[in-house]
Amino acid sequence: MKQGDEISERSRSGEVITFYSYKGGVGRSMAVANVGALLAYSGNRVLLLDFDFEAPGLHRYFGQRNADGLDRAGVIELLTDAVARVRSPQAEEGLAQASDGESQGLPGFAEFESSLLAIRGIFRELFDTGNYAREVEVRNEPDGLTGRIVLASAGRFDPGYPGRVRSFPWESIHETHPDFFRAFALELASRYDYVLVDSRTGITDVGSVCTVLLPEKLVLVFVPNEQALHGAVEVGRQAVAQRSDSNDLRPLPLFPVLSRLENAEDALQLEWSTEACRRFELAFQDIYAIESIDLRYYFNAVQLPHRSFYAYGERLAVERESLERTNSLAFAYRRFVDFLTFESVHDAQLALRSGSAASGAGDSSGGARPEPVGPMSTTAARLGTGMWLSVGGVLIVLAGLVASLYRGKPRLDPLDTCLTLAAAISPAASSTDAQVASVRYRNNSSEFTSALADPTQRTALENCWQKSGLEAPRVAVKIAVQVKNQKAPGTKVILAGTGLECMTANDGVCTFSLFALPASAPAYEFRALEGFREATTTVSAKDLKGLVQLQLVSHILGIVVRQNDNPMPNATVVLEPSDYTGTFGRVNCLMEGEPRAPCSQATTDDKGEVSFELSRAVAKGLITVRVGQDEQSVQVDWTRNVMPNSFQVSWAAPTMANTGLQAELPPGTKVYVSVGSLKNSSGHTDAELDALVQPKLVAVLAKSKGYASAGDSTRSVVQVAQYPRLKAFYLSPKLLPIEYAEGSLRVKLEVAFFSYPAKSLLGNYSVLLTQPGVTGPSPADEAELIKLAAERAGEKFIAIARDL
């Protein structure tokens, strides 16, 4: 029963990664060789396949070590032999039997599992001969690392090679055996942790095999010019689209790599990196249905610089250079591998930015994946195995970073600095992070100054530090609070514009640990609060300390209670602030001839007036005022300077007596719905439709427990006003033109819903009903369907109203 599962489980042991470039000369083969060596250093089983048959050269990076392999068979011979076996009479017969057993004569289906297994078996036998690949050793002298790579060159470079390449039936083998290349990929992935395919450039059949049929990840290497970038984006886009179209359910995440960047041209480098990032963000949004994706972190971290030394001959940077040298090409490859070992760029960004690289690199989906190998993401793992670094290795990395920061001209902008550090430093090394970050910050202080002056950039920068898990460049800001020159312990101090606050200790001082502002940036602004006393102060980035003297500040709320437009004496008024925060939220009653005293309930005087004194903590929000059974919410605005004993807000209870509109709602009513007239674009008369829709809507709503409904009228408004705790809404239905299509009648009713009686739009929804078997205009069917739509609309609103 689970034959397919067995195939797939075996295939999950490794992954095929294709390196593609639209144009040649971008460093694609060099990337394959370097990435392969890096993966091999971590103990992975790595196979490199040269699919660039027209211009083979991957084997050159392994020089003399592979000299004996030059006359050996390679990829083209392997594929040719496999085709011959697949097309042999015995194999054809076996495949045909497999097909007959399962196809049931249905059209258009490849006989997936059986033929896949059969072809895979052929590849297994061929691979087992060991004739098509050679093992080579890679060694990094500076760091003392070694590994072994299996290399399958493009082919045996004898006089017959061009003929074998030309005559290979790329298209016909795919037509006759659609699983041929898939079987090849699955067999390889079952043998190796990583299979890196060096693809041919341009738009070719071989390129399509490499980019769509073989890989589980697609690396798009491009240099900073329009043709390379455009080609990379489009090929990536189409490869993913075609993977989605196919019956191959494997993912195809794209990993773009900007290569051969000339560091001397800072401005151009930034311009192209930004443009490439933008184009791939758009492509990712489109092909992966991600609403918004920010690839800046990835593009900042993954860039392969141009090193003229490697333009001569074929040398592996990861063999010659220490992987700890941050400005080396080897380090850039290492950083790319760190991302490549994640499921996707998106996953890598999330994990690396949040500092959980070590835990994120593995496969949490339960498959048998190899150990995470990213040289940077797996610092902890490497320390554990002793394979890469000694325990002091992290410190060496950090020391190297510090040294390079002091030495070199700052190349990255502040955000980039933060992102790069976040990627480079393991969370395990937190004690040293602050030091490194602070050095980096000082070294880039001018860029930080300009970045922090811009509120958007400042937020991004602060967020970056926060998310990076690093100790951000921070400063301690001390605020001393006094009342009449005496220390004021227990006072709340708030940093304006943020949610940051602290409480003064016994010495009247509280200390903020804040993101460091450069000297020229705007100053910090603090507000101290203690009961009815408050004061503000500003602290410059240079001083980092401030003193505030609290002053008494009164906020007076005056209330007038009226009934039938007459002042209402002896009414009990209760104040219920929405934010009554203990020590800082205080309410005093102000009654004539009596001292101020804490209370929140007072009786109106002869003029129907009562006044309260509020502290800022209470007064800046919504206050509920209750008189008897009635209540009203008052939004208080204390931005103005309020003088004591002046009434700022007048409030009157609803005048409900003698209106003739007594409360009529059934007991237990919680939701009141007012239904407006139908907006009609259907072609029917308004009156006719109103008679269909409004009564149905009202009836459905009225039938529901706790609901009362009616049309929109003065009576409705007064009813709602009498029940302050009622949830009230207004529905505005609209009937769209009635359609007859494909033998069906279609009715669509759109409903906008508002608050009531204020009529502030809260949302909308629609109901679409189709009645099959109605071919022409049928007023009776239309009326029935419209009524049904109205009923559905009522039911749908009841569901929606639960969350309102």
Place this chain on the structure above:
Amino acid sequence: MPPTVLERCIELGFAHHVFISWPHQLESRGVEFVRAFALGLEDKFRSYGGGSVYVDDRIQAGYHWDSTLRRSLCRSAVTVSIIVPAFFRSQYCSIEWSISEQLTALRLPREQRHISGFLPILLTGNMPLPHEVADLQLVSAFLPLLAHSRKVAQHPSWPRLLTSVTEQVFEILGAIGSARVPPDWETQERLALAAQPKKFTWVPPRFSPGVGPRKDGGLPGFVVESPYKP
């Protein structure tokens, strides 16, 4: 009214709200999707008081799985079909389709016949479809998520899509739950046990949600709109 429809279906005698019909020839990535989808759907139901999603890989070896499957399907309100080419090769999927089709026709009130009891989810973007499937509202929105990474449930759009599917399920459940009397379970179970594989109507496909140009039967072809074509 999600909570009401879930409860209502149980009141009517349904054991499961959703039955996921998938071919066992599905490769493991598809199986992962089915499991993630089932868990996600149950999770969504939980926020409305709980609902049951039946995935037939729960059947233990040794059971009479044919009749168990048929009975479970009979007691399920909505059928979610995982559409890949192998779906139409699977005899059980064809039987499941046949059972669901017949039972839905019996269960839906007359005024609700415009609603289908099926929710087909496409995992392959470009494939021939029989009329019976192509005519339905197909869910192809999960395709980009499959392409994105192995962890389909961690895709940023996964919760949104799951919510959308849940709403569609609720719509069908609402229609089935609007029946005044419970289904005649004895008759329906008899029908489910006797159902034969569905004979799909294979005509030139009318639905092709595939993207991009393609050479039929040949290698995937690319067209790059660029002045720099080689």
